[in-house]
Amino acid sequence: MNKNMEHQFMPVKSVKRLSAYLCFLKSIGVKGLEYVSGAAIAEEFGFLPIQVRKDLAFAGVKGTPRRGFPTQKLTAAIESFLGWDNTQDAFLAGAGNLGAALTGYDKFEEELGLKILAAFDKNPRKFGSVMNGVEVLPIDKIGNLAKRMQVKIGIIAIPPEEAQAVVSIMTDAGIRGIWNFAPVNLHVPDSVIVENVGLSASLSVLTSRLREAVEMECASLTLKKLGE
Amino acid sequence: MNKNMEHQFMPVKSVKRLSAYLCFLKSIGVKGLEYVSGAAIAEEFGFLPIQVRKDLAFAGVKGTPRRGFPTQKLTAAIESFLGWDNTQDAFLAGAGNLGAALTGYDKFEEELGLKILAAFDKNPRKFGSVMNGVEVLPIDKIGNLAKRMQVKIGIIAIPPEEAQAVVSIMTDAGIRGIWNFAPVNLHVPDSVIVENVGLSASLSVLTSRLREAVEMECASLTLKKLGE
DNA sequence: TAGATTGTTAATCGATTAACAATC
DNA sequence: TAGATTGTTAATCGATTAACAATC
Numbered sequence: 001m002n003k004n005m006e007h008q009f010m011p012v013k014s015v016k017r018l019s020a021y022l023c024f025l026k027s028i029g030v031k032g033l034e035y036v037s038g039a040a041i042a043e044e045f046g047f048l049p050i051q052v053r054k055d056l057a058f059a060g061v062k063g064t065p066r067r068g069f070p071t072q073k074l075t076a077a078i079e080s081f082l083g084w085d086n087t088q089d090a091f092l093a094g095a096g097n098l099g100a101a102l103t104g105y106d107k108f109e110e111e112l113g114l115k116i117l118a119a120f121d122k123n124p125r126k127f128g129s130v131m132n133g134v135e136v137l138p139i140d141k142i143g144n145l146a147k148r149m150q151v152k153i154g155i156i157a158i159p160p161e162e163a164q165a166v167v168s169i170m171t172d173a174g175i176r177g178i179w180n181f182a183p184v185n186l187h188v189p190d191s192v193i194v195e196n197v198g199l200s201a202s203l204s205v206l207t208s209r210l211r212e213a214v215e216m217e218c219a220s221l222t223l224k225k226l227g228e
Numbered sequence: 229m230n231k232n233m234e235h236q237f238m239p240v241k242s243v244k245r246l247s248a249y250l251c252f253l254k255s256i257g258v259k260g261l262e263y264v265s266g267a268a269i270a271e272e273f274g275f276l277p278i279q280v281r282k283d284l285a286f287a288g289v290k291g292t293p294r295r296g297f298p299t300q301k302l303t304a305a306i307e308s309f310l311g312w313d314n315t316q317d318a319f320l321a322g323a324g325n326l327g328a329a330l331t332g333y334d335k336f337e338e339e340l341g342l343k344i345l346a347a348f349d350k351n352p353r354k355f356g357s358v359m360n361g362v363e364v365l366p367i368d369k370i371g372n373l374a375k376r377m378q379v380k381i382g383i384i385a386i387p388p389e390e391a392q393a394v395v396s397i398m399t400d401a402g403i404r405g406i407w408n409f410a411p412v413n414l415h416v417p418d419s420v421i422v423e424n425v426g427l428s429a430s431l432s433v434l435t436s437r438l439r440e441a442v443e444m445e446c447a448s449l450t451l452k453k454l455g456e
Numbered sequence: 457t458a459g460a461t462t463g464t465t466a467a468t469c470g471a472t473t474a475a476c477a478a479t480c
Numbered sequence: 481t482a483g484a485t486t487g488t489t490a491a492t493c494g495a496t497t498a499a500c501a502a503t504c
Contacts, residue, residue, distance in 0.1 A: 011495070015436050019429040023388075023411050037461065045413055050497060053462065065461045065503045083435040097329035097360075104325040105427075107411065112431055132325075152438070160251075177438045179431060183251050183335065185273055193441060195434035197427070199333075201247040203340055203407060206423035207311040208243050210380070210405045213421060239471070265485065278473060281486065293479045293485045 014055045018078050020045065021055070025075045037068030087113040091146055091175070093166045094157030095121035095129075095136045098181055102157060103132040117151065122162070139166065146173035153177045160184040242283045246306050248273065249283070253303045265296030315341040319374055319403070321394045322385030323349035323357075323364045326409055330385060331360040345379065350390070367394065374401035381405045388412040 024044050028036065038052040045052075056069065061077040063069040079085050092099055099119055108114040119131055120139040129136050137145070146154070154170040156163050156178060163182040170178065171192050178194045180186055186194050252272050256264065266280040273280075284297065289305040291297040307313050320327055327347055336342040347359055348367045357364045365373070374382070382398040384391050384406060391410040398406065399420050406422045408414055414422050 009440060010436055012433055013495080015433050016426060016429040019426070019432045020413060020424075023428070024413060027412075039461080048497065049461090050463095051495095054496080057463070063462050065463090066459075067504075068461070081436075082432045083439055084432070088435060097325070097332040101325035101329045107428070108431070112428055114431060153434070176441070177434050179434055184255075185248060185252060191441070193434060193437045195430055195437070196248075197425075197430055198244060198247070199425070200251070200335070200340055201244040202423055202425055203336070203342060204247045204310045204312070205240055205243050206381070206405050206407055206421060207316060208238055208309075209421045209423070211311055212237060213404070213419070241471080267485080276473065277485090278487095279471095282472080285487070291486050293487090294483075295480075296485070 010058060014058055015082065017045075017047075017051075017055050018059060019082060021052070022075065022078045022082065022084075025071060025078070029071055029075055033071055035064070035068040036071050036074065038063070040068070084112050087115050088153055089115050089117050089149070089151050090153035090155055090179075091142060091151050091170070092116050092119040092134070092155045092157060093121075093139065093142060093163075093170075094155075095119045095123070095126050095131055096157065098157040100131055102155065103134040114153070116155070117149065118145070122158075142166065143169040143173040146170060146175055151175060153179065156180045156182050156186075158182060238286060242286055243310065245273075245275075245279075245283050246287060247310060249280070250303065250306045250310065250312075253299060253306070257299055257303055261299055263292070263296040264299050264302065266291070268296070312340050315343050316381055317343050317345050317377070317379050318381035318383055318407075319370060319379050319398070320344050320347040320362070320383045320385060321349075321367065321370060321391075321398075322383075323347045323351070323354050323359055324385065326385040328359055330383065331362040342381070344383070345377065346373070350386075370394065371397040371401040374398060374403055379403060381407065384408045384410050384414075386410060 021041055024041065025036065038056065039049040041047075042049040042052045053063075056063070056074070059078050059081040061069055061074050076085075092102060099121075102108070103116055103119060109116070116134050119134050119136045120142045121127070121136050122139045124138070126136045127138050145151070152175060154167070154175040154177070156167060158166060160182045163180070163184050164186060167178055167180075167186050167188060171188050176192055178186060178188065178192065179197070180194055181197045181199070183198075183200055188194055249269055252269065253264065265277075266284065267277040269275075270277040270280045281291075284291070284302070287306050287309040289297055289302050304313075320330060327349075330336070331344055331347060337344070344362050347362050347364045348370045349355070349364050350367045352366070354364045355366055373379070380403060382395070382403040382405070384395060386394060388410045391408070391412050392414060395406055395408075395414050395416060399416050404420055406414060406416065406420065407425070408422055409425045409427070411426075411428055416422055
């Protein structure tokens with residue numbers, strides 16, 4: 001096994017930033033600007049230009065000195081790099097409010113290429129109903145159907161208590177990627193990838209930052225008073 | 229300005245992990261185990277014990293050698309550290325599917341202390357309706373009401389094109405924290421904190437990891453064949 | 457050409473991990 | 481006491497940033 005085989009993994013943070021750049025590029029793309037510089041992207045996000053250049057280098061686009069990056073090519077390159085240009089089929093576990101939000105959000109299919117083939121729920125009253133164009137089926141069928149249709153992505157939008165059982169069925173059925181919205185830590189085989197959305201964690205980051213800001217203000221206020 | 233004033237900011241990653249630990253601690257808390265070790269928590273998440281201990285040290289809980297951390301105290305300490313123990317009032321912009329998911333998710337109020345006081349929408353047909361116990365008001369009223377009620381947190385669950393305008397109204401009205409679900413980069417004054425949920429970014433991380441896994445398998449398969 | 461921007465190579469910084477002493 | 485686990489201090493690793501050469 002030689003060293004050249006070693007695969008360069010993409011840093012998670014770069015992937016996330018690239019996805020943000022893409023969003024921005026699409027918004028300026030409509031303005032018809034032929035080139036965009038790393039500095040311009042950096043400016044928009046408050047990053048340093050060198051960081052943007054590093055991220056873009058990962059995506060493998062070459063820029064032109066003095067001009068920047070060709071907007072169209074750059075957009076296409078990042079899209080391809082993030083895999084937004086080919087469709088991925090997914091099954092959604094949970095036809096509640098969150099499930100409705102996910103099926104109702106056209107951007108996932110149109111821009112990211114995530115095609116939610118069907119939703120699954122344990123509530124019999126929902127069976128056969130259509131949620132934003134996606135049919136709701138009994139949750140018991142999820143394993144067999146995933147295996148038969150070779151679906152590789154499962155979305156977890158069910159209560160945390162029920163999540164692990166469904167995930168196990170999914171992975172047994174050959175699902176390789178889990179997009180998890182439930183506040184539980186899921187256990188899966190090594191070959192399966194779990195991406196946790198972690199809304200509670202995200203909210204915690206916001207509130208802890210807010211508190212830090214308030215503390216800073218109090219501190220500088222006290223300092224000012226003492227200085228008077 | 230002496231060095232002692234310098235505030236130790238909490239690393240975002242530690243905050244996120246602590247929030248995950250909390251979820252796990254609550255689930256084992258019901259089992260009535262008096263102590264839990266860093267190693268046990270690490271095991272659950274596949275982390276190294278030292279990382280868990282480092283994170284817990286931030287939260288300021290003292291453990292007992294040979295026994296671990298007192299489950300109750302630890303849970304309470306992390307909750308307090310993350311601010312889950314005091315209520316925060318919030319306004320929600322957007323009464324669509326996502327807004328419904330957020331208002332319908334009781335955990336935010338019960339466990340994290342996030343109280344969504346009202347939802348705001350531009351669709352007149354929704355005015356006055358009640359969404360999971362939260363009243364829907366005209367979006368024009370969000371600024372005045374936020375100022376009057378001194379609301380400090382705003383949640384953005386509206387289309388990206390409309391987000392910046394509403395955010396500007398929010399920050400003018402004194403809102404200090406924005407929890408952003410819209411796929412746009414928001415511009416706010418320095419005193420305001422934005423936490424982006426970035427569902428597209430999250431999905432991109434999953435799909436790029438999946439692709440990396442597939443590539444690795446192909447590579448090792450090729451290698452195997454060559455070796456035969 | 458001159459100058460702005462890219463891309464590369466090196467330095468810095470912060471987070472993770474290791475080693476080990478302290479403690480119940 | 482012996483042994484397991486915490487907590488501290490140092491080493492490593494990876495990501496960010498700086499410096500600067502290459503290039504249009």
